[in-house]
Amino acid sequence: MxxxxxxxxxxxxxxxxxxxxxxxxxxxxxxxxxxxxxxxxLLTSEIPASQxxxxxxxxxxxxxxxxxRLAKIERVARLTEKERLFTIAFEDKKTLGxxxxxFIMLSIxxxxxxxxxxxxxxxxxxxxxxxxxxxxxxxxxxxxxxxGDRLWIRGPYGKGFPVEELKGxxxxxxxxxxxxxxxxxxIKTVLSERPSYGxxxxxxxxxxxxxxxxxxELSEWQQTAxxxxxxxxxxxxxxxxxxxxxxxxxxxxxxxxxxxTVVIVVGPPVMYKYVIMSLGDKRxxxxxIYLSLERRMKCGLGKxxxxxxxxxxxxxxxxxxRLSDIRYLREAI
Amino acid sequence: MEYRFLPKKGIAPFVTGLLKDxxxxxxxxxxxxxxxxxxxxxxxxHLSHAPTHLSPKQFLFPPKETxxxxxxxxxxxxxxxxxxxxxxxxxxxxxxxxxxxxLDRVFSYGPRxxxxxxxxxxxxxxxxxxxxxxxxxxxxxxxxxxxxxxxLFLHDVGSGxxxxxxxxxxxxxxxxxAKTKKATMKEIKKxxxxxxxxxxxxxxxxxxxxxxxxxxxxxxxxxxxWEKIGKICYGCGSCNNVCPTCYCFDVRDEIKxxxxxxxxxRVWDACTLEDFAKVAGGHNFRKxxxxxxRHRFNRKxxxxxxxxxxxxxxxxxxxxxxxxxxxxxxxxTNELIEEANKDRS
Numbered sequence: 134m135x136x137x138x139x140x141x142x143x144x145x146x147x148x149x150x151x152x153x154x155x156x157x158x159x160x161x162x163x164x165x166x167x168x169x170x171x172x173x174x175l176l177t178s179e180i181p182a183s184q185x186x187x188x189x190x191x192x193x194x195x196x197x198x199x200x201x202r203l204a205k206i207e208r209v210a211r212l213t214e215k216e217r218l219f220t221i222a223f224e225d226k227k228t229l230g231x232x233x234x235x236f237i238m239l240s241i242x243x244x245x246x247x248x249x250x251x252x253x254x255x256x257x258x259x260x261x262x263x264x265x266x267x268x269x270x271x272x273x274x275x276x277x278x279x280x281g282d283r284l285w286i287r288g289p290y291g292k293g294f295p296v297e298e299l300k301g302x303x304x305x306x307x308x309x310x311x312x313x314x315x316x317x318x319x320i321k322t323v324l325s326e327r328p329s330y331g332x333x334x335x336x337x338x339x340x341x342x343x344x345x346x347x348x349x350e351l352s353e354w355q356q357t358a359x360x361x362x363x364x365x366x367x368x369x370x371x372x373x374x375x376x377x378x379x380x381x382x383x384x385x386x387x388x389x390x391x392x393x394t395v396v397i398v399v400g401p402p403v404m405y406k407y408v409i410m411s412l413g414d415k416r417x418x419x420x421x422i423y424l425s426l427e428r429r430m431k432c433g434l435g436k437x438x439x440x441x442x443x444x445x446x447x448x449x450x451x452x453x454x455r456l457s458d459i460r461y462l463r464e465a466i
Numbered sequence: 467m468e469y470r471f472l473p474k475k476g477i478a479p480f481v482t483g484l485l486k487d488x489x490x491x492x493x494x495x496x497x498x499x500x501x502x503x504x505x506x507x508x509x510x511x512h513l514s515h516a517p518t519h520l521s522p523k524q525f526l527f528p529p530k531e532t533x534x535x536x537x538x539x540x541x542x543x544x545x546x547x548x549x550x551x552x553x554x555x556x557x558x559x560x561x562x563x564x565x566x567x568x569l570d571r572v573f574s575y576g577p578r579x580x581x582x583x584x585x586x587x588x589x590x591x592x593x594x595x596x597x598x599x600x601x602x603x604x605x606x607x608x609x610x611x612x613x614x615x616x617x618l619f620l621h622d623v624g625s626g627x628x629x630x631x632x633x634x635x636x637x638x639x640x641x642x643x644a645k646t647k648k649a650t651m652k653e654i655k656k657x658x659x660x661x662x663x664x665x666x667x668x669x670x671x672x673x674x675x676x677x678x679x680x681x682x683x684x685x686x687x688x689x690x691x692w693e694k695i696g697k698i699c700y701g702c703g704s705c706n707n708v709c710p711t712c713y714c715f716d717v718r719d720e721i722k723x724x725x726x727x728x729x730x731x732r733v734w735d736a737c738t739l740e741d742f743a744k745v746a747g748g749h750n751f752r753k754x755x756x757x758x759x760r761h762r763f764n765r766k767x768x769x770x771x772x773x774x775x776x777x778x779x780x781x782x783x784x785x786x787x788x789x790x791x792x793x794x795x796x797x798x799t800n801e802l803i804e805e806a807n808k809d810r811s
Contacts, residue, residue: 197546198577199533199717199730242536242544243721243728247746268746283542402749429745431717431735434577438714438737442751443764444772449576463687464751464761 198434201240201285202227206278207260212346215266216311217276218252221286222260229261229286233319234293234425234453238433239263240285244274248430248448250315251289254322264314264346290433291452294319294397294423302395303331305387307408309338309380309400313346315425315452316399324358331393334361338380338400342366342373380404384411391416398424405466409456419457426452426465467613468631469654470646472620477627478508483643484554488590491525492556493518505556513557515597517782521710522555522562523569526585529707533581533717534730547729550585557620559596560612561604561780565710566591567615571774572713590635593619595660598667601783603796605665606672607679609780623656670786670796674803676777683768685809686802687760695798696756698791703736705762705785705793711770711778712736737762763798 208220223229229237231251240246247269253262267276278284296319304323308316323330335354339345345364355362363383365376376383380400396417398408405424412422428440428447440447442465459465472480484490485506494503495512501519505511537543558566570586573579593616604610612619617636620627628649631637640646674682706712716735721728735742738758743751752758766779779795786794 197533197548197580200546201544203542203544240719240730242538242542242730243719243725245719246717246730266746268748272746285542285544401747402751427745427747427749428751429743431715432732434579435575436573436577436579436713436715437717437732438735439716439742441761441765441769444769464757 199287199432201238201287204284204286206280206282206284209279212264213344215268215344216264216346217267218262218264219275219278220253220260220262221284223286224283226259228258229255229289231255231261231289231318232293233296233322234315235289235291236315236430236433236448236452237263237286237288237290238430239271239275240287241271241274241278242285244271246431247271248290248433250318250425250452252314252317254318254325256322256325264311264317266311288433290430291448292450294453296322299323299395300326300329301331301393303390303393304333305389305394305396306333306335306337307380307384307396307398307400308335309404310340310344311346312399312401312404312425313337316397317347317350319397320354320360324354324360327358332361333359334387335363336380336383336387337362337364338367338383338404339364340367342370379407381407381411384408384415387415389415389417391418391421394421396422398422402427402466409460409466419460420455422456423453424456424466426454426459428452468637469649470629470631470640471626471649471653472629472640472644472646473626476644476646477511477513480640480644481505481508481511481556484556484639488552488554490554490556491522502555511557513594515595516599517559517561517596517602517784517787519784519788520708521565521782521784522558523565523710523713525553525555526566526589527569527573527582527713530731530733531581532729532731536719536728536730538726538728546580548581548584550588552588552590553585554590554592556592557594558591558616559782560593561602561609561782562710563591563593563612563615564609564776564780565782568711568770568774568776568778568780569713571776572770575774590639591616591618592636595619595621595664597664598669599783600669601786601796602781603668603670603672603783604781605668606670606796607676607777607779607781610665611661621657621660623653623660625653628653628657670783670794672796672803673800674806679777679799680768680771682799682802682806683764685806689802689805691798691801691805692756692760695759695793696754699738699755699759699793700790701738701740701755701758702790703739704788704790705795706736706738707734708784708788710780710782710784711766714742737765759793763795766795767799 203224210218236250430448431437435446435449573582619630715732770778
């Protein structure tokens with residue numbers, strides 16, 4: 134029995150290496166083609182006539198990039214009136230293999246597809262979590278699904294947070310509304326290796342007390358993980374005894390060591406401009422600020438054009454960006 | 467480069483030969499307008515030199531294309547759909563060949579688009595010389611001539627066609643389906659003569675070198691031009707639809723009446739439409755028509771040139787001809803050039 138297993142294993146290994154070789158030779162060819170062709174200048178001249186017309190010599194072993202994997206809802210938790218947390222596992226038991234900050238394309242055939250950021254840490258291998266607000270056709274349909282229902286997932290896509298670069302730093306998380314959803318993936322990853330990081334603070338702004346997400350986890354992080362959590366509510370509410378005002382009001386009194394702090398900001402588009410200004414007052418360099426940009430990804434493959442900011446496709450080069458890379462990119466913030 | 471001579475009456479048997487192996491699309495006349503359509507006999511071909519309303523991108527990147535078929539229910543299934551058949555695009559102008567080469571770059575960049583590339587792989591392109599109308603400005607963006615990206619290219623030299631052979635596939639097709647002879651030096655020289663004449667015919671011109679246009683556009687972000695054209699633009703998306711290099715699309719689902727089976731398809735989308743950059747929460751990243759037009763124009767002259775290395779305006783003039791309110795991409799660009807020159811002096 135074990136020898137059979139071994140045999141299968143070696144077979145699989147062989148197949149994989151052949152696949153890799155094919156891929157590599159394709160990449161090589163591409164490289165060579167690029168290096169022999171003239172500098173990127175179609176303005177005046179042409180791709181040399183020697184370039185083969187066949188663009189896709191080895192492409193046909195690659196399947197359609199639109200194909201999704203079947204997944205099953207393991208659990209649904211109601212977080213607020215509009216948001217639910219879905220715990221999802223692939224039917225084939227495989228791992229999603231994401232990094233914090235990445236997103237997936239979720240589809241319910243008939244209702245369509247939508248980009249959703251992953252909210253759980255990659256440490257959780259068998260399942261992953263998506264926190265979804267019901268705002269559109271697809272997300273409303275998703276809210277009608279329950280445990281055991283199936284949906285389709287492709288991805289993960291995009292570039293996430295640079296987890297390794299954050300090690301040894303003080304971390305300041307600034308979240309607005311459902312910005313906490315993708316951020317939670319990073320926070321949980323960081324907290325799973327708490328000693329590798331310095332001081333950790335979270336500033337979280339929401340519209341009203343009943344829109345606070347992950348209430349239990351917030352207090353757990355505050356109590357057990359030596360992480361400082363401050364929440365603020367946009368406008369005063371009768372039963373609310375905490376901070377009021379937008380999230381930037383929490384910044385001025387903070388003591389931050391600007392030499393070793395990295396700031397991670399995720400929130401609605403309107404929030405970024407003001408948070409960035411306040412962080413400037415704190416002398417934080419744009420190099421040390423990361424943000425995740427929301428756009429309307431339709432394909433996730435850098436083709437459909439919906440998420441484009443100037444020459445950047447957010448679904449490919451983002452959604453997480455270093456502020457210094459996009460500060461002067463028009464229309465980004 | 468090989469040049470063969472094909473007498474005019476040799477075109478019909480050549481097309482008949484093509485029809486045996488390919489679906490052939492070429493210039494036809496419909497309601498008095500030149501357009502590309504399917505050709506079932508050589509008689510359908512209407513070799514006018516006027517630019518067509520829609521570009522041949524429709525045959526490589528269809529307006530609506532199924533990408534997946536799905537089935538819901540107890541055994542949910544999702545299968546990819548990749549449709550491609552042997553097709554010959556006959557009578558394609560040089561601007562459109564340039565456009566196809568740009569689309570090739572787009573769809574093979576990053577995660578490769580199998581649907582497009584497979585179709586492209588089964589496509590034979592036969593180009594033909596053309597005569598500019600008053601909106602064409604391909605000379606200004608260096609797309610008046612083309613020396614690759616086609617299998618065969620027909621140059622009308624009066625007495626017949628000098629056929630420029632681009633690929634081995636093209637050569638085989640020509641030898642198989644037409645009686646040609648080696649073109650004489652005189653006939654080949656005629657190509658250049660005609661080309662020189664053509665170069666003098668342009669009414670619409672850009673007043674700057676093509677290679678300077680990305681820079682000019684990058685400095686034009688706050689130009690009053692955008693507000694000016696934004697005020698008259700209907701935001702109808704026609705310019706996107708007729709553009710040979712616009713490739714943005716939307717992905718949608720359609721379910722059959724049995725409510726279990728259906729298709730996921732992609733359809734052409736347009737960045738000038740209001741909700742193109744709108745996210746689920748309601749925020750629109752390009753709210754005004756001025757912003758959307760600026761985005762579109764910059765895509766053609768700056769953004770995509772940055773990414774893929776070529777101007778994405780091939781000077782076909784289709785968006786000018788189709789615009790309901792006469793927004794003229796060449797005039798707009800010339801205004802920006804003028805502003806840039808003023809700034810410099």
